[in-house]
Amino acid sequence: MTAGSTTTRRIVHCMGTVFSFDVRPPGVSERVLDGAAALLHDIDARFSTYRDDSEISRIARGQLSLDACSPDVRFVLDECARYRELTDGYFSAYAAGSLDPSGYVKGWAIEQVSELLRASGSSHHSVNGGGDVQCVGGTAPGEPWRIGIANPRVTGEVLAVVSGTDFAVATSGVEHRGAHVVDPHTGRPSRGLLSLSVAGPRVTVADVYATAGFAMGAGAAAWAGQLAGYQVFAVSADGETWATPQAGVGRA
Amino acid sequence: MQVVVSGSTIKNVSFLQLTAVDPRSQFINSQAGPILLQETLSAQSSQIDGVSGATYTSEGYVQSLQSALDQAGIR
Numbered sequence: 001m002t003a004g005s006t007t008t009r010r011i012v013h014c015m016g017t018v019f020s021f022d023v024r025p026p027g028v029s030e031r032v033l034d035g036a037a038a039l040l041h042d043i044d045a046r047f048s049t050y051r052d053d054s055e056i057s058r059i060a061r062g063q064l065s066l067d068a069c070s071p072d073v074r075f076v077l078d079e080c081a082r083y084r085e086l087t088d089g090y091f092s093a094y095a096a097g098s099l100d101p102s103g104y105v106k107g108w109a110i111e112q113v114s115e116l117l118r119a120s121g122s123s124h125h126s127v128n129g130g131g132d133v134q135c136v137g138g139t140a141p142g143e144p145w146r147i148g149i150a151n152p153r154v155t156g157e158v159l160a161v162v163s164g165t166d167f168a169v170a171t172s173g174v175e176h177r178g179a180h181v182v183d184p185h186t187g188r189p190s191r192g193l194l195s196l197s198v199a200g201p202r203v204t205v206a207d208v209y210a211t212a213g214f215a216m217g218a219g220a221a222a223w224a225g226q227l228a229g230y231q232v233f234a235v236s237a238d239g240e241t242w243a244t245p246q247a248g249v250g251r252a
Numbered sequence: 253m254q255v256v257v258s259g260s261t262i263k264n265v266s267f268l269q270l271t272a273v274d275p276r277s278q279f280i281n282s283q284a285g286p287i288l289l290q291e292t293l294s295a296q297s298s299q300i301d302g303v304s305g306a307t308y309t310s311e312g313y314v315q316s317l318q319s320a321l322d323q324a325g326i327r
Contacts, residue, residue, distance in 0.1 A: 009325040018313040020322050022302065106307075128318060130307040139301055148317070150305030156317050161300060173306030197304055 008033065014040040015048070015106060017130030023117060024124040024139055032120040036113045043112065046073060047105045049098075060099040079204075080104050087212035092184040095215070107170060107207035110134050114203075127203075132170035132210075134203040152194040152235050159241060160197075160233055168203035172196050172214035173235075183215045192217025193234055200230035 010021040010033045019040060021033060048054045055073045058064035066074060080093035080101050093101040110129040114136055117125050124137035126145055135145040144165055148158030152173050162169050172181055173195030183190045196214040198206040209230055213220040224232035224244050233243040303318040313319050 007325065009322055011322055011326075013310050016309060017307055018310055018319075020302070020318060022322075022325060126302055128302050128304075130313075131303065131305040131318070132307075133302050133304050135302075145302070146300045147302045147304055148300040150303050150317065152306065155315060156320075158300060158303065158317070162304070169304040171304045171306055195306055 010037065012037045012040055015044050015102070015109070015130070016050070017106075019110070019113070019130070020128040021113065021117070022126045022128070023122050024137070026121060026123065028117060028120045028122050032117065035120075036116050039112055039116060040109055043072075043105065043109045046070065047076070047101065049100050049102065056099060056101065076101050076104055076108060079108075083208045083212075087208070089184050090212035090215045091208050095182045095184040097187070103211045104204065104208060106130060107132055107202075107204035110203050129203075132168070132203050132207045134168045135164075136166060138165040149197045149233060150195070153239060159235065160243075162197075162199045167199060167201060168206045169197060169199045170203055170206035170210040171198075172207075172210040181211060181214045183217070190215045190217050192237055193220065194237055194239070196220060196232060196234040198227075198230050198232050200227075206230060 005025055006027055007025065008021070008023045008027050010023075012019040012021070014037075021036060023033075045051065046055050049056055049060070051057060055064060055069050059066065059069060059073070066077065077093065080091075083091045083104070084093070091103065093099055093104065095103070106129050110127045110132060111134060113127045114125065114134045117127070118136060122136070124140065126133055126135045126147075131150070133147050135147065138144050144163045145167075146161050146163045147169050149160040149162065149169070149171060151157040151159045173193070181190050182188065193214055196210055198209040198213065200206050209227060209232075213224055213232060213234070216223060218236075220232070220234060221242060224234070227244070231244045233241065235241050300321070302321060303316065305316070305318075308316050308318075
């Protein structure tokens with residue numbers, strides 16, 4: 001059986017979570033998947049706040065200047081600053097006080113993997129990084145991907161399905177780690193929402209918007225309606241759901 | 253795009269066409285298909301390929317629906 005004719009899955013434990021690659025025909029070789037896994041570990045080694053020798057840790061300690069860091073690190077920190085401005089400070093690489101760009105890095109890492117798979121000949125795949133998903137192509141030519149949005153109150157259930165080709169979905173919420181999204185303006189865990197999901201072209205942007213929107217809490221609805229190209233679905237603390245109008249989530 | 257909705261669990265359905273693009277998008281948006289969000293009442297009613305949810309730990313992943321989908325795909 002050739003590598004190109006079958007669906008391939010790969011699970012990679014990295015960045016404190018799990019990445020799942022789902023590559024549909026035309027597939028890629030195991031070597032390419034090994035390379036994608038190595039890419040994730042390389043990004044983690046350079047960006048992790050849990051590693052004393054990462055570039056981010058060295059920058060945070062003042063041992064590495066922004067001029068001397070790698071182009072990737074500078075790009076990510078520039079992007080973090082850009083999105084901090086675009087989200088009125090609700091997305092911030094300094095949300096918890098010290099430098100931590102991981103809210104950008106995970107989505108960006110997913111896109112890097114997706115780009116590598118693409119460059120290796122894959123036109124139909126999805127890459128899920130800890131609950132944030134980039135879909136490329138469909139499950140087969142003309143067949144959309146169907147990505148469920150997890151019910152934050154019931155493990156194993158989904159509340160909605162996002163379906164299409166070439167799109168991303170990212171979710172921020174309290175489901176598995178407790179209230180881990182901090183409102184950068186108060187320094188305290190955000191309340192008001194159980195989860196907030198964003199769908200649109202790029203998972204990095206969707207993830208940043210999901211983090212920002214979740215940090216806004218109840219105030220996210222007005223903001224969500226203004227996002228160009230990205231749609232929002234959210235679950236309030238009382239279990240009610242809402243979505244931006246174009247998202248087409250209906251209530252009976 | 254054909255939409256097939258199974259059972260009576262889908263409350264309402266409509267389409268979302270993505271048109272606006274992040275200027276730095278690496279993806280060609282003109283090829284982006286419509287996105288459909290369906291509100292469902294039970295997980296069982298909807299066949300899904302993946303799950304988006306709050307970030308799970310390596311331990312949390314084991315209990316997740318995504319893990320179940322991955323295991324089913326690997327077998």
